[in-house]
Amino acid sequence: MTEQSRRWRVGALAASSGLSQRTLRYWDSIGLLSPSARTDGGHREYDSDDLLRLYRILGLRSLGLTLDSIATCLDGGADTRRIVSDQLADVDRRLTDLSTLRDRLVQVERSLDEQSAVTADVLLAAVRAQHGPDGSVLGEHLDPDQIDAVGAAVRAAGPAAHYMLEIEWPQLYRRADALLTAGARPDDPAVRRLVGRLDELGARFSGGDPDVGRRIGDAYREDPAAISGVSDPPADRWRAVADFIELARTAGAARTRGAGSTPQAEGGRP
Template sequence: MTASTTWKVGPLAEASGLTVRTLHHWDTIGLLSPSRRTAGGHREYTEDDLVRLYQVLALRGLGLGLDTIAACLDAGVDPGRLVRDHLAKVEASIAALDVLRQRLRRLDDSLAAGQYPTTGMLLDALHALGGTGPEGEHTLRRHLDDDQLRVLETRAAALGPAAHYLLEIEWPELYRRADRLRTAGVPPTDPKVRRLVTRMDELSTLFTGGDAGISTGVRAAWRDDPAAMSGEPEAPADGWRELADYLDAARSDSLRPLPPSSSAEGARP
């Protein structure tokens, strides 16, 4: 690409795997704005804009939200450090997938021999996907039977690597956001809280298949031992239970329709 080359929004969206809507949204919020516009007002992105686009995508690939990404870019990031972090993330993903591959092969060998995998083998595979640690598994066993555990494990396995990001990044972040709203005194009927609850319940359905008994058991496990389930030893039980009550109150108000989200990205996982 020559120094004078510029990209319009459509070709850039296609080349980057994004949508035109996403690029327009990022322009609107000031995350990635084109440096040039044609006389007709069309957006044109320069090489410097492509560098920033890579930075945005790399940081998003590390699990950062758009607000955090904007703050990092505004403060300035070391390009070399960013590439190394991005590479480390990719290599870690490859290593995790290799562990998962080995464990799935053992499951496959067991099935090929006509033996149903033991619950321990399934939990081993689930752990490789980024599920709860041993303490969380022990807590779940107090509230779910073997068949219900197999549903969770099988559905998590079907999601593949995405299960890690859903369980370890998005779900905890949803709880943190809800707790910030709770401690700020925002009522559970507020649309912001209800949107968080809606997304939490969407994630729950992904892993439970909509089984109300499993969902109830998982929530009971969180109330029983939030430190084990969250992987945060300092998690106060009372605080988690107050948050659970807050979220349940939001669910009870969920029959009223939500107003449309004002953010083009807000409805996305």
């Protein structure tokens, strides 16, 4: 039997992968990973393509993505080689951070063993090693403090930021475009769920600051392809999609107010 022709029933795949049958069955039920093959007797089996998808799911999950984000990224064409590279980079980064932290802690320990006062420089170096470097990311519409805040959020997400911002976010815009084309109303539940996820992403990378979200929205309207990562339709079409998303957001806020609840603060609007 060749590698390409190997197949696994759920129990065999669970035993071989270390996952539980319950997990595999749950992923099947939500459409994240379903057996693609069938035996002559009609039993469902996982094939080599399913195994590759399983690896990609676990790889993205190890980078911090949720199952919903993973499903969207896989639909958006997340590249297996990129996932492997990002996993390696994440492991190397953590090894480097641990090595740096160990060196700093050795310095602190040595100072204490010598019964001398630990210098401020040694302590600050140890603090930096535990919290990581600071820096800045992002563009022209944000002031330096906001750039720092967004950059910190991106760095905190690690390799997962690539999948959330460069694959999931554009894929959500494509789905919004498809819903708009199909004639969906802004208050359609599918549209509201999609906008809810966009707002989750916005809040994560704006630090919950509505001013940052507004400025990113302004940048989007100036250059939607650069901000959203989707350049296939014309810019005017993506602006129409952005307007559709905003209508859905407004409809959702009105529904919340009508239910007598207090709307949560808006975090950001990709």
